[in-house]
Amino acid sequence: MKIAIASGKGGTGKTLISTALALSNKGSAYVDMDVEEPNGAIFIKPRVERELRYTVPIPKFDLNICTFCGKCAEACVYNAISVIPQAKKVLFFEELCHSCGVCNFVCPARGAIVEVPREIGTIKIGNGGSFVEGILDIGVPSSVPLLSGMKKYYPDNELIFIDSPPGTSCPVVETVKDANFVILVTEPTPFGLNDLGLALEVVRELKKPHGIVVNKHEDSNTSAREFAKEHGVEILLEVPFRRDIAEAYSEGVPLVDVDPSFVNRFKEVVEYIKSRVGDYESGERDSDT
Amino acid sequence: MKIFIAAEGKDVEANVAARFARCDVLMGYDTDNDEIIEAVDNPYKDGMGGVGVKVSNYIAEKGYEAAIGPHTGPNATNALKEAGIEVFTFQGKIKDAIKAFKEAHNL
Numbered sequence: 001m002k003i004a005i006a007s008g009k010g011g012t013g014k015t016l017i018s019t020a021l022a023l024s025n026k027g028s029a030y031v032d033m034d035v036e037e038p039n040g041a042i043f044i045k046p047r048v049e050r051e052l053r054y055t056v057p058i059p060k061f062d063l064n065i066c067t068f069c070g071k072c073a074e075a076c077v078y079n080a081i082s083v084i085p086q087a088k089k090v091l092f093f094e095e096l097c098h099s100c101g102v103c104n105f106v107c108p109a110r111g112a113i114v115e116v117p118r119e120i121g122t123i124k125i126g127n128g129g130s131f132v133e134g135i136l137d138i139g140v141p142s143s144v145p146l147l148s149g150m151k152k153y154y155p156d157n158e159l160i161f162i163d164s165p166p167g168t169s170c171p172v173v174e175t176v177k178d179a180n181f182v183i184l185v186t187e188p189t190p191f192g193l194n195d196l197g198l199a200l201e202v203v204r205e206l207k208k209p210h211g212i213v214v215n216k217h218e219d220s221n222t223s224a225r226e227f228a229k230e231h232g233v234e235i236l237l238e239v240p241f242r243r244d245i246a247e248a249y250s251e252g253v254p255l256v257d258v259d260p261s262f263v264n265r266f267k268e269v270v271e272y273i274k275s276r277v278g279d280y281e282s283g284e285r286d287s288d289t
Numbered sequence: 290m291k292i293f294i295a296a297e298g299k300d301v302e303a304n305v306a307a308r309f310a311r312c313d314v315l316m317g318y319d320t321d322n323d324e325i326i327e328a329v330d331n332p333y334k335d336g337m338g339g340v341g342v343k344v345s346n347y348i349a350e351k352g353y354e355a356a357i358g359p360h361t362g363p364n365a366t367n368a369l370k371e372a373g374i375e376v377f378t379f380q381g382k383i384k385d386a387i388k389a390f391k392e393a394h395n396l
Contacts, residue, residue: 073346079339082346082368089371093364096339 002160003273004179006203008195010166012187013215013239018163019043020255021183024266029130029155032163033175035121035143038133040163043254046126046133054134055117056099056145061090065112072103072113094118095141121146123153130155147174154178159270168198176203181273182210183236188217188224200231209276213269216241236269290320290396293348293374294383295358299328301384309358310344310365311335317353318387320396341365348374357386 005018015032019040022030032040059072059081068085080096081103083089104113120140124133134150136143143165154160164175176182182203186196196212203210210233214224217238228235239245239255239262248258256262295312297304306312311334317326333343341361345368348356355375369376377393379386390396 070346076339079336079342079346082342082349082371084349084368084372086349087371087373091342091368091371093339093342093367096342096364 001158001181001274001277002154002162002179003181003183003270004162004164004176004208005183005185006164006172006176006199007166007185008168008197008199009186009192012185012192013213014166014185015040015043015163016215016245016249016255017183017185017213017239018161020262021266021270022161023254023256024263025159025161025270027157028159028161029132029157030161030163031131031150031154032133033147033150033171034163034165035134035136035146035150035171036165038135038163041124041131041133042252044127044131046124046131048124048126048131049128050125052123052125053119054121054123054146054149055119056149057101057115058094058097058099058118059092059103059113060116061092062112062114063088063090065109066090067109067112069108071106071108075102075106077102098142099145123150125153129153130157143171144174147171151178168195168202172199172202173206176208177206179208180277182208183213183269183273184210184233185213185215186224186227187215188221190223193223193227196227197231200233211236211273211276214238236272237265290355290394291326291351291353292318292320292377292387292390293351293353293356293358294318294386295344295356296328296383298383299325301325301382301387303383305358305379305381305383305386307359307380309356309361310340312358315344315347316383317351320387320391323387339364342368345369345372345374348372355390357383357390 005014007014032038070083073081073083078096080093082091107113121136165171186192212235218241294316295306295309296314296316297306315331316328333340341364345365349372357377
């Protein structure tokens with residue numbers, strides 16, 4: 001079972017929660033797909049065994065063979081190619097390319113386009129395969145190809161926690177779409193709840209069973225509870241707003257080491273999710289999904 | 290000379306667009322006969338990405354020798370430069386832009 005931890009707003013505690021889940025549930029795996037800023041390793045402290053560079057294919061043009069017919073530029077829906085017959089030039093805009101290969105497919109001049117690898121990031125694998133981390137290279141505009149490439153290295157473990165990127169756009173969809181359940185981590189602030197609303201729309205669109213973990217909870221602030229009630233979504237856990245948790249986190253100490261009483265609470269969350277996913281997959285859908 | 294104008298409307302009283310490739314109207318103008326060759330709704334305006342490249346390709350294919358518009362984005366700048374198309378930056382009414390362009394080129 002794959003449980004994705006997403007949030008909408010950044011900085012609500014996805015990594016705090018996902019590393020605590022992984023450390024509480026023995027035999028589970030942790031996959032850091034927040035590839036623009038992966039930091040779960042700080043808390044998991046894995047033994048990294050393999051490190052590989054991930055590449056995507058991009059076209060390379062042989063201007064001695066190219067007839068400058070422009071079919072590739074015409075076919076490219078991402079507008080990554082510009083052919084200038086007058087100047088006998090082909091411009092390729094690497095950052096617009098989605099590696100679909102259609103340019104090569106439509107090219108009538110055999111050999112004018114060859115596909116060459118372009119490095120876009122690194123995938124680290126450790127702890128016997130139960131730790132996977134992606135790191136996007138600086139300057140690469142889209143993380144989606146790396147995220148889809150990481151899926152080949154999903155661990156075999158029965159229980160996998162996927163630390164998702166923040167936001168509600170393509171990288172989140174790519175990460176969450178394989179999950180059996182999505183935990184949305186929020187904080188009880190106007191920004192946190194606003195973006196939680198957006199993230200909820202995404203998981204509902206994807207028809208994923210989901211629940212909320214409220215981080216930085218204070219009894220005096222009931223805004224997250226009200227939000228949950230209003231939107232018909234369940235709160236799985238509330239993590240209190242405590243200075244000792246924040247201080248330890250800033251030093252790379254995971255939540256479950258600060259307060260071991262959390263271990264059982266995170267185990268219970270997983271047990272509960274298992275029962276809900278079971279219900280969901282056997283067709284007894286909850287009202288909010 | 291046939292030039293391209295990133296336009297907000299379909300006549301010379303309209304303004305030069307505020308955004309180059311995502312302008313409302315793709316306009317072609319003949320400076321020799323002082324007439325609008327074409328003024329079409331920009332089909333690429335709401336494209337997902339690479340619109341600068343797309344419009345630059347359009348300008349090159351149509352054989353325009355220069356382009357009047359606001360500052361161009363990095364992709365359009367590169368594509369137009371490689372295609373040998375001059376970019377004449379102007380803000381204001383199209384008729385004033387054409388006048389300034391002609392003066393600058395002794396036309």
